Amino acid sequence: MMAHRRMRVAWPLLVILLLLAAACERFPQDPERSLDTVLETDTIRIGLANSPPWVIHSDEEDPRGAEVALLSEFATELGVGIRWEGGSSEGLLEALTRYELDIVAGGLTDPNPWSAHVGFTLPYHTSWFVVASPEPGSGLGSLEGRTVAVRPGTGLTRALERRGARLLTAENPAEVADLMAGNSWEVVGQGWYPTDQRLQEFRHVFAVPPGENGLLMRLESFLREHADSGRVVDLLLQADDQ
Amino acid sequence: MRTREPFELPEDKQEKLRRAVRLEWITIGFLISITVVMFLTMGASQAMKTAWIEDVLSLIPPIAFLIAMRLRDREPDERYPYGHRRVTLLSFLAASVAVLVLGLYMLWDAGISLGSRHHPTLGHMDVFGYQIWSGWVMIAALTYSMIPPFILGRMKLPIAEEVHEQTLHADADMNKADWMTAGSAILGILGVGVGFWWADSAAAAFIALEVTRDGVTNARSAMRNLMDHRPTEIGSDKPLGIVEKVRGYARELPDVRDAECRFRVEGHVFSGELFVVLTDQPEVARRVEEIRKEALAIDWRIHDIVVMPVESLER
Numbered sequence: 283m284m285a286h287r288r289m290r291v292a293w294p295l296l297v298i299l300l301l302l303a304a305a306c307e308r309f310p311q312d313p314e315r316s317l318d319t320v321l322e323t324d325t326i327r328i329g330l331a332n333s334p335p336w337v338i339h340s341d342e343e344d345p346r347g348a349e350v351a352l353l354s355e356f357a358t359e360l361g362v363g364i365r366w367e368g369g370s371s372e373g374l375l376e377a378l379t380r381y382e383l384d385i386v387a388g389g390l391t392d393p394n395p396w397s398a399h400v401g402f403t404l405p406y407h408t409s410w411f412v413v414a415s416p417e418p419g420s421g422l423g424s425l426e427g428r429t430v431a432v433r434p435g436t437g438l439t440r441a442l443e444r445r446g447a448r449l450l451t452a453e454n455p456a457e458v459a460d461l462m463a464g465n466s467w468e469v470v471g472q473g474w475y476p477t478d479q480r481l482q483e484f485r486h487v488f489a490v491p492p493g494e495n496g497l498l499m500r501l502e503s504f505l506r507e508h509a510d511s512g513r514v515v516d517l518l519l520q521a522d523d524q
Numbered sequence: 525m526r527t528r529e530p531f532e533l534p535e536d537k538q539e540k541l542r543r544a545v546r547l548e549w550i551t552i553g554f555l556i557s558i559t560v561v562m563f564l565t566m567g568a569s570q571a572m573k574t575a576w577i578e579d580v581l582s583l584i585p586p587i588a589f590l591i592a593m594r595l596r597d598r599e600p601d602e603r604y605p606y607g608h609r610r611v612t613l614l615s616f617l618a619a620s621v622a623v624l625v626l627g628l629y630m631l632w633d634a635g636i637s638l639g640s641r642h643h644p645t646l647g648h649m650d651v652f653g654y655q656i657w658s659g660w661v662m663i664a665a666l667t668y669s670m671i672p673p674f675i676l677g678r679m680k681l682p683i684a685e686e687v688h689e690q691t692l693h694a695d696a697d698m699n700k701a702d703w704m705t706a707g708s709a710i711l712g713i714l715g716v717g718v719g720f721w722w723a724d725s726a727a728a729a730f731i732a733l734e735v736t737r738d739g740v741t742n743a744r745s746a747m748r749n750l751m752d753h754r755p756t757e758i759g760s761d762k763p764l765g766i767v768e769k770v771r772g773y774a775r776e777l778p779d780v781r782d783a784e785c786r787f788r789v790e791g792h793v794f795s796g797e798l799f800v801v802l803t804d805q806p807e808v809a810r811r812v813e814e815i816r817k818e819a820l821a822i823d824w825r826i827h828d829i830v831v832m833p834v835e836s837l838e839r
Contacts, residue, residue: 292704292707292711295711296707296711296714299711299714299715299718303714303717303718306718306719309657309718310659310716310717310718310719312719313643313719313721314643400645401645401647402645402647403647404647404649404650490645491643492642492643492644492645493644493645494643495645495646495647498645498647499647502648502655503655506648
């Protein structure tokens, strides 16, 4: 009997919610109206944490980088201006939780300890630390005993040594050995080809305020259309060059 | 030691029980599939997480039932002279307490979520190459989770009443009420979509309340049974009238001056004592055995009656 009473409450609730959903011009909505505010004020507030070549932000120049380029395009598509704000990723993500910013970019990757506190887009691009060779289609099988050149300061040395590789550090790895290790887009820029030896995977994301699902979906749709792999690699190489 | 005679279920009841066992296996199969589907689609929804835990918990009653079905037909032996009819109740009580505690934990969790104003983030989900709002995927999973338990619950309920099986009844009841859990979660997710960030946590709290209530109800009924409660109808508190029937039968007998009895529930069967004041007669023992046999036949659920000739029924 109790169950029937609840059924009488449940059905109308369901109908009301479905009607509300149909009435929304956008579904899902932003509980804190982020996207609407952006469109009304003609400004999108974007936080940038320096992380070349994804985000290059300094006091001396205009922001640039692959992610900056993508977000600029997004703002153009929305028809709004941008207010860039620099800072550390921690500080910027903190500001997101207070709904003081609309998007944060900075070479952020998933999984991320902040995922309980802010919203993250689906990964729009996946990159790897790879071992590359000048020949396409190299299935090395293992790195045991092979010489691999790396640029200094990449933090790849432990991973490579664990796989039995002999390391050679050089500013221009492509010139000193038959195999080099670096980011997947870097090696493509050198004209080399990634081998089957992938050392680490990175899934790149942007951050949005928690629960702002309308804004999130809009950004994700944009990224799906305009941030295909080839385009992102191009943007990264452009940013690297400058 | 004189152990009890083993209990024999009437043939038609045995058939029903076998059907119940089959249904419980099917229930377990569906519940596992539901658990997997929900786990894959749960995402950031608190309500879905709570509903998932509830679905995992609903695996306990059927498993306990199937195990008990194997154990309780063991004949009474030296160590268990009264038989094993109560084994179902033990697992049932343990399961109910576990459910209760988990329900309380989930309630607390949902409370924290609401208190900290947690806004669930639900973006796109990648489904076989297509990107759709994760809320729709969750709602689809929840809709699936509603249907098999509801149907199975409705099929098991009448059987539980016919074989007087309380644990089966509680399990079937929980299955039937599953639509409320899934329904609440769906309302929660739709609420978030419409912009009510609190809808998800509120739904989670509601589900947790239901789960706790279930735990309390089942724990109480298991406790009553384990404490030798008088026989009641399945799923309610109404006494069955077994005492009246047996007493009535005995008092009708020509050579019985007065009679009184008491009964208790033991798992799914009853047992009790019948006190008779007999007229003076030479073969009391034989008469008492006759009375016992006839009293046992009054209701198929009566497992054992000890007939005790007494001088008077005054205390």
